[in-house]
Amino acid sequence: MRWHYEDIDYANINAKALKDKTFLFYLITSASFIEITSDVYEKNLIQFYSDNMKIVSWLEKVWEPEEIQHGKALKKFVNTVWPEFDWEKAYERFKEYYLPHCTLDEFQPTKAKEMLARMVVETGTSTFYKALENYSTDLNTPVLGKIAHNISKDEVYHYDKFEDGFRYYNQNEKLRRDDIIKVIYDRLKEVDGEDGRLAFRAIWEVRENEPFKDIHYEEHKKLVGKFAKKYYPYNMAIKMLLRPLDLNKTVEKVTVPMVRGALKILGI
Ligand SMILES: [Fe+2]
Numbered sequence: 001m002r003w004h005y006e007d008i009d010y011a012n013i014n015a016k017a018l019k020d021k022t023f024l025f026y027l028i029t030s031a032s033f034i035e036i037t038s039d040v041y042e043k044n045l046i047q048f049y050s051d052n053m054k055i056v057s058w059l060e061k062v063w064e065p066e067e068i069q070h071g072k073a074l075k076k077f078v079n080t081v082w083p084e085f086d087w088e089k090a091y092e093r094f095k096e097y098y099l100p101h102c103t104l105d106e107f108q109p110t111k112a113k114e115m116l117a118r119m120v121v122e123t124g125t126s127t128f129y130k131a132l133e134n135y136s137t138d139l140n141t142p143v144l145g146k147i148a149h150n151i152s153k154d155e156v157y158h159y160d161k162f163e164d165g166f167r168y169y170n171q172n173e174k175l176r177r178d179d180i181i182k183v184i185y186d187r188l189k190e191v192d193g194e195d196g197r198l199a200f201r202a203i204w205e206v207r208e209n210e211p212f213k214d215i216h217y218e219e220h221k222k223l224v225g226k227f228a229k230k231y232y233p234y235n236m237a238i239k240m241l242l243r244p245l246d247l248n249k250t251v252e253k254v255t256v257p258m259v260r261g262a263l264k265i266l267g268i
Pocket residue numbers: 035066067070125151155
């Protein structure tokens with residue numbers, strides 16, 4: 001591992017100043033739940049790629065421990081700033097809601113396509129943590145900045161490894177550009193989907209001790225939109241999403257601002 005969460009200086013967190021940052025609380029707690037549940041995905045991925053020992057061993061020895069460490073680092077941050085929140089109780093509830101969704105049925109139909117889907121997921125995580133790193137500067141919280149920076153780097157590295165896997169399987173599958181775009185587009189629509197909503201719901205219910213209504217999540221999503229507008233690294237995301245298309249540099253130069261403009265119009 002390139003870093004260890006035990007080395008993070010949690011004692012130096014300005015907990016008092018962060019305590020009333022409810023949006024930050026939801027953001028980090030949701031992320032900690034999803035990261036710490038990576039073992040379920042690892043088992044499914046290992047089953048899916050059981051023909052390839054190199055990938056299986058990387059998933060077991062590197063990918064899963066790193067994802068779990070992300071969850072632990074974020075959990076410790078939550079417990080440091082919001083110790084009154086019952087993380088374990090909310091996590092149990094999250095698993096109740098979330099685990100039925102984690103099945104092999106959720107996977108793409110082919111190995112190259114699933115690698116592409118994993119690249120989209122790692123694009124989502126690496127850019128999310130980059131945004132969190134940017135946000136932490138405004139919050140004057142360098143400890144969070146350090147955690148987010150470390151995690152973001154790991155996610156970019158995961159992206160690279162899944163890209164290697166995609167290129168390996170695509171030697172046989174020979175996906176056309178429109179196939180690739182379709183997988184990326186379909187998976188992209190899910191990045192912000194069920195897992196985030198279920199995590200938010202579990203956290204909300206335990207924190208507020210009241211029945212959850214969709215409107216609570218809608219309100220949170222509005223804040224996510226504002227957060228993204230200010231801190232999200234759109235160019236980084238677009239470059240990562242376009243990479244499997246193997247556009248040449250000139251085309252890429254034109255495409256990135258075009259896609260960015262299109263996303264803006266769509267309000268993404
Ligand atoms: Fe992660």
